[in-house]
Amino acid sequence: MKLLKDKVMSEGIVLGNQVLKVDSFLNHQMDPVLMKEVGKEFARHFEGEQITKVLTIESSGIAPAIMTALELGVPMIFARKNKSLTLKENILVEKVYSFTKQETNEITVSKKFLDENDRVLIVDDFLANGEAAFGLARIVEQVGAKVAGIGIVIEKSFQPGARRLKEAGYRVDSLVRIAALENGTVTFVDDQTNE
Amino acid sequence: MKLLKDKVMSEGIVLGNQVLKVDSFLNHQMDPVLMKEVGKEFARHFEGEQITKVLTIESSGIAPAIMTALELGVPMIFARKNKSLTLKENILVEKVYSFTKQETNEITVSKKFLDENDRVLIVDDFLANGEAAFGLARIVEQVGAKVAGIGIVIEKSFQPGARRLKEAGYRVDSLVRIAALENGTVTFVDDQTNE
Numbered sequence: 079m080k081l082l083k084d085k086v087m088s089e090g091i092v093l094g095n096q097v098l099k100v101d102s103f104l105n106h107q108m109d110p111v112l113m114k115e116v117g118k119e120f121a122r123h124f125e126g127e128q129i130t131k132v133l134t135i136e137s138s139g140i141a142p143a144i145m146t147a148l149e150l151g152v153p154m155i156f157a158r159k160n161k162s163l164t165l166k167e168n169i170l171v172e173k174v175y176s177f178t179k180q181e182t183n184e185i186t187v188s189k190k191f192l193d194e195n196d197r198v199l200i201v202d203d204f205l206a207n208g209e210a211a212f213g214l215a216r217i218v219e220q221v222g223a224k225v226a227g228i229g230i231v232i233e234k235s236f237q238p239g240a241r242r243l244k245e246a247g248y249r250v251d252s253l254v255r256i257a258a259l260e261n262g263t264v265t266f267v268d269d270q271t272n273e
Numbered sequence: 274m275k276l277l278k279d280k281v282m283s284e285g286i287v288l289g290n291q292v293l294k295v296d297s298f299l300n301h302q303m304d305p306v307l308m309k310e311v312g313k314e315f316a317r318h319f320e321g322e323q324i325t326k327v328l329t330i331e332s333s334g335i336a337p338a339i340m341t342a343l344e345l346g347v348p349m350i351f352a353r354k355n356k357s358l359t360l361k362e363n364i365l366v367e368k369v370y371s372f373t374k375q376e377t378n379e380i381t382v383s384k385k386f387l388d389e390n391d392r393v394l395i396v397d398d399f400l401a402n403g404e405a406a407f408g409l410a411r412i413v414e415q416v417g418a419k420v421a422g423i424g425i426v427i428e429k430s431f432q433p434g435a436r437r438l439k440e441a442g443y444r445v446d447s448l449v450r451i452a453a454l455e456n457g458t459v460t461f462v463d464d465q466t467n468e
Contacts, residue, residue, distance in 0.1 A: 102385075102386070106351065106352070106382075107348050107350045108351070109348060110339050110343035110347075110348070110349055114343060130322075136331060136332035137331035137332045138442065140335040141335055141336070141349075143303050144303060144308055144335075144339065144340070145339070148306065153303065154303045154305055155303070158301070191302045199280055221396075257459065
């Protein structure tokens, strides 16, 4: 996705060999026009998949997910990272390890919003090790629903998440794929799925 | 806002005299069409205010805020509730007490996204005691920027937040205002600003 690539090139800040900081348009300040285009792009990618729900995880996934849900004409659900006070029962829970924060969180979704007839598109801002996406997929599968696809805004292809998810049988569509963050420079995976 | 009132009536669940659960369209599962209409409505309310940024707080404020920012053609920023690992310096911090969770959180915004020329619209999903809105307003004012208004999706008018914010000189526009949650029933404040 050219608009997103351009934004990564002009505003992304490389910190070490692992971290790409995109807090000017995706993670903290958000560009609503870019988010709308991201939503349209995901809708285009998955339009044949009869998606019934878009699922993401708080907080940075919410904006791309709501725009995708708007384009697909389906509800969006965001998983919470801590149990909410008003969500004590009838919840789907999975543990997710965060390499960034080096801690395990419980992510939760209310049972009443997913059932076995759902075809769920998982959307998230970043894909690195794949822990969050696997956790969301397990939540979908707990109720017997189908993970119809995983849409990622920025994939760090030098980390194992995308490979692991594909090996597990999931369709993963990433709007930009980053091959390396060496020497302060962003190198993209140069294939046609980016264009 | 009639669409939102109808949604509160048909899907809101009253828990005791204080809590309105709206997790089927606003707090957990989200209705993207409703969020888009909420964004349009806030844009209409504040169109004369020369807004330069929309500011909210994770997580439930993000969807209405991104839709509002899209309509106004300005960036959106969401305050984080915990300090991020990649945001150690140059941050604006305020303490916010949560009556629901009975704990004090630090909310943070990166300094680089706000300056003294900004006219900021604060957007949030709920207004009860006003702690979050006051915290966001103090963050805006730390850098000498102006709070041009506060847009609230659902105001619980029987709690003191709206009155306190107005007494402090802020413009507060709430899309629905709830007078009471007695006997399991939602009673709206019946004035023209709701229509």
